[in-house]
Amino acid sequence: MARLRVTKQFDWEMAHALDGHDGKCHNIHGHTYELSVTFLGTPIDDPGNPKDGMVIDFSDLKSIVKDNIVKRFDHALVLRNNSRFLDKITEDDNERLILTDYQPTCEMMLLEYVEIIQSQLKGIKNVSLHSARLRETKTSFAEWFANDN
């Protein structure tokens, strides 16, 4: 059977700061992030199986991303764990403060999301993560492709 790709898109609101950046992005600011995830696989050929004809059920894909990424990052403030803002903002002030051990750029956050998604796919045969795109603004996004890695 032919292999093909299926894609699902998600979005959420999130703030971040790029400490040390030489432009305006060193300030705390927010974006509507859009994550697009594409899976490659062969449709299940098993009449009677509830997933017959699907590479991966869009609903299962939704659960993977919503439960593990969107629920955690939506309306979060993402700061590097040595951010200068940590003198002023704590989890008491902002219950959705997420600290990262990397600079929270579009690229680095996308790498974290790819790792999360891949860990959730372990044990699922016939399908793999093909690519993912994280859009930060109307004109800026980062992309990851399995073939590049």
Ligand SMILES: Nc1nc2c(c(=O)[nH]1)N=C([C@H](O)[C@H](O)COP(=O)(O)OP(=O)(O)OP(=O)(O)O)CN2
């Ligand atoms: N390679 C990266 N460069 C920048 C990142 C990033 O994550 N990776 N992030 C920022 C800022 O956080 C923010 O996204 C601003 O980006 P920019 O595209 O410059 O946004 P603008 O709205 O100013 O751009 P327009 O072209 O006017 O839409 C900066 N760089």
